[in-house]
Structure formats: C-alpha cells, structure tokens
Amino acid sequence: EVLLEGQANEGRCPASLTKMMTLYMIFEALERGEITLDTRWTASRNAARQPPSRLGLACSRRRGCDTITVEQAINALVVQSANDVAVLVAERLGGTEARFSANMSARARELGMTETRFANASGLPDTRHRTTARDMARLGQALWQDFPQYYHYFQTPNFSWRRTSGRNHNRLLGQVEGVDGIKTGYTRASGFNLVTMAERGGRRVIVVVMGGESASARD
Numbered sequence: 486e487v488l489l490e491g492q493a494n495e496g497r498c499p500a501s502l503t504k505m506m507t508l509y510m511i512f513e514a515l516e517r518g519e520i521t522l523d524t525r526w527t528a529s530r531n532a533a534r535q536p537p538s539r540l541g542l543a544c545s546r547r548r549g550c551d552t553i554t555v556e557q558a559i560n561a562l563v564v565q566s567a568n569d570v571a572v573l574v575a576e577r578l579g580g581t582e583a584r585f586s587a588n589m590s591a592r593a594r595e596l597g598m599t600e601t602r603f604a605n606a607s608g609l610p611d612t613r614h615r616t617t618a619r620d621m622a623r624l625g626q627a628l629w630q631d632f633p634q635y636y637h638y639f640q641t642p643n644f645s646w647r648r649t650s651g652r653n654h655n656r657l658l659g660q661v662e663g664v665d666g667i668k669t670g671y672t673r674a675s676g677f678n679l680v681t682m683a684e685r686g687g688r689r690v691i692v693v694v695m696g697g698e699s700a701s702a703r704d
Contacts, residue, residue, distance in 0.1 A: 492618070493617060493618045494600065494618075495618070497675065497696060498610070498672060498675035499608055499616045500674075500678050501668065502616070502669075503670070504562045504606075504607065506592070507574055507606045508563070508628070509631075510585070510588065510592065511555065511574060511578070522559075523555070523556070524555045525552045526558065527549075527551075527552045528544060529572075529573065529576055530544045531582075532570075532576060533551075534569075535568040535571075537568065540646055541649045553570070561644060563644075564651050564653045565644060565649075565651035568608075568609060571605075571608075582605055585606055589603040593624070596623055596627050598616070598624060600615070601620045602614065602615055602616075608672070619693075621680050622691050628666075639665065642658060655668070655681060657679075661683060663683035663684045664681055669703075677703040678695045679694045
C-alpha cells in the first residue's frame, strides 16, 4: 500500500542507490551457487582506478592486484559505497561492466522496475543512468523479500579493511527505532538520495527520498 508519494515516477539519477542492484546480483549469484561468501576476487587495474568513494584496491607490478572475499565486497558496498569494489563485482560476475550493467537493467525490468536503466555498477554520473523513486522502492522491497538471509548486511554499522575503515552513511541506523537499511547515494547531479526501511509492531515501511538538498534534509 502506498501511504504517501510525490513525483514518484519522475526520472532521477540514482547515484549510489545503484549499488542496491549490484548487491541484488551478488545475492542471486550466491543463491545459484556460482560463488560463496568466501570466494576470493582479484581486482583489475580498471577497478582500482575508480574515483571515490573507494575501498582502496590497488594494483602494482611487484605485488599484483589486491584480492577480497565476496563477503568483504558486500560490506564495502553497503558501508563504504566503494566504487572500485562495484566495478570489481561487475567484472567478475558479468565479464565486463557494460555486460553486467545490461544484466542489471534486464533483471530490474523483471522486478517491475520499468523506468530504470543502469549504465554502470556504481552509480557514477552517466546521462543514460536513470530510475524513479517508485522503482527504487520496488528494489528495496525485493531485497528484503527475496534475500532475508542476506538482508542483515544492510544494518552493518562500520567496516574495516587493512588500513581503511568506514562508517555506514545511513545515519538513521541506530537512531530511529526499527530502521534496518538500506542505502544512501549522492552526486551533484542526483542530490542526496536514500532508500530505507523500518519495522515496528509487525508493520514495515519503505521510504525513498531522491534529490534532497543535504544529508540532514534527506534524513
């Protein structure tokens, strides 16, 4: 049931809300048995070159490229919104980021996200990369309904890897009763975005805010 909406079908830039779909694709691959949480992925030079936010994956001639587990990748996407990790995931699951993005778009349509097209796995600016608040609400609901065994990752408060550490950008976690996810996003083109959920007394509410003027205004 839709309780409140405004401009729910207006085309928007998802920014890092994109990583919700990247995570959906990881969870599907886990369910199919193609990977496990302990599977190790090796970064590429292309992934390591991505702009912030980043985990800090690196490649060098002497040491080669960094590796992380699938579970570390999940946490890096949820907590640090790591663009380098998003590209790594795309390349490992799709062969190329372009192919993975096409797979993301196709899967989104199957979920009923009729106004969404993904041009990359991270949410970095691209004029072809579009969604709506309604579609993001559908994706949030799908993550919770389709993957209850993995949904707890969206409540992760912080994550450390080597010398880097980060705190979850969703400031509502731990501050508002019942909030248990999901993802924030920001670029200059998108404004401040948020998809979040809360449950109290057996009732669950999904909220999507897109184009907020600041993080506090969005929250």
